[in-house]
Amino acid sequence: MRTRKNNVRNLGWVRLYMWKMGGVVDGKVGKNRSPGEIVTAVQYLSNAEVAKLANTARSLALKCRAEPKELLNEALLRALDGRRKTCPTTLPIINFLFGVMKSVADEWLDDGLKRTGEGVVPVSTGEEEGTIDPPSSGLTPEKALEDVQVRQHAAVVMREVREMFENDKEAWFVIEADLDGEMIADEVCEVLGVDRKRYNAIRKRIRRGYAEIRAKWKGLPS
Amino acid sequence: MTAGKKPSDPLEELNTLLDADLQAILDTGDDEIIAEAMEVSPSLVDDTRQVIADAVTTAGKRCLAAARAELDAEQQVSGQVLSWPLERKVVLLRQVRESRANLTIAARQMETETENDLDSDLDALVDLGVIDEEGNLL
Structure with missing residues (x-):
């Protein structure tokens, strides 16, 4: 029976929670958003920002073969429970969440697809396999194997992307331009002779293709 | 799109492709991106808001549990x-x-x-x- 102390301590975990969610530590206001500020920011996302998050999750899920909702959920949890500590106040929250989703997708891919229990899709002895460089020296055998498996997976994804779009002149041009990285969107529009609306429609078609590839692997609707 | 040479490593290629797509998503106008989401599923925005709400609740519970565990441990010692x-x-x-x-x-x-x-x-x-x-x- 330590009533007084217990009462204080019962209030204590609330205060500690508030502190953890609140952000100001020892009176110092940092340059990063606190988890509490991130909570507020995500709750006030506009419909367009939410749509951007959803579309991004759909695209990034292609990389790690996750469900878009799973990927977004994990990214949000990391952002909100403080595991992802760096969220500069100058960075739009949507860009921050994109970054966290990318990290999660990288991590899940690095898990060597163990997460889904699918294992690595074997790569046939074609040209793609030949493009995979040997792993960097200094890696442990396990890490070197993971490295090869991750790049094998990426090679399979890229092969499917090529197969899906190589006969779609506009989409293929945009993809090639993305890979070259030497043209801005306006230049791509000029070369293709399309306006920005049409360009965005091509982009949408590409994303739809990514979703189809991802869904094909899982036997799910895109 | 970012400046750079065409990557040859498949992982680098995939990353480049997805980065370009993410940038394109950011650059897309509000009405267009909402329309795209509606085409995927009329409830995609609402469903995503629910994912956000669930994550806020789960993260809050996790933080509370962690804070409680920390104080319980302290209480146990004292x-x-x-x-x-x-x-x-x-x-x-x-x-x-x-x-x-x-x-x-x-x-x-x-x-x-x-x-x-x-x-x-x-x-x-x-x-x-x-x-x-x-x-x-x-």
Whole structure:
């Protein structure tokens, strides 16, 4: 029976929670958003920002073969429970969440697809396999194997992307331009002779293709 | 799109492709991106808002659980001396009063009428750093 102390301590975990969610530590206001500020920011996302998050999750899920909702959920949890500590106040929250989703997708891919229990899709002895460089020296055998498996997976994804779009002149041009990285969107529009609306429609078609590839692997609707 | 040479590594290629797509998503106008989401599923925005709401709830619960666990652990440690038999606690409190002339008058004249009072006093002495959680004089 330590009533007084217990009462204080019962209030204590609330205060500690508030502190953890609140952000100001020892009176110092940092340059990063606190988890509490991130909570507020995500709750006030506009419909367009939410749509951007959803579309991004759909695209990034292609990389790690996750469900878009799973990927977004994990990214949000990391952002909100403080595991992802760096969220500069100058960075739009949507860009921050994109970054966290990318990290999660990288991590899940690095898990060597163990997460889904699918294992690595074997790569046939074609040209793609030949493009995979040997792993960097200094890696442990396990890490070197993971490295090869991750790049094998990426090679399979890229092969499917090529197969899906190589006969779609506009989409293929945009993809090639993305890979070259030497043209801005306006230049791509000029070369293709399309306006920005049409360009965005091509982009949408590409994303739809990514979703189809991802869904094909899982036997799910895109 | 970012400047750079065409990558040859498949992983680098995939990353480049997805980065370009993410940038394109950011650059897309609000109405267009909402329309795209509606085409995927009329409920995609609402469903995504639900994912966000669920994540906020889950993260909040996790933070609360972590904070509780932290304080429970602390309480468990400081509770060691409080689990002693009553007679031993009385002896300890007497020892403290006799050996710590520099304690404030209030601390030396703690009113100890019940075991609860005794526990509170010992707890306070732990917090003051006069004794440790195992009842050792510091």
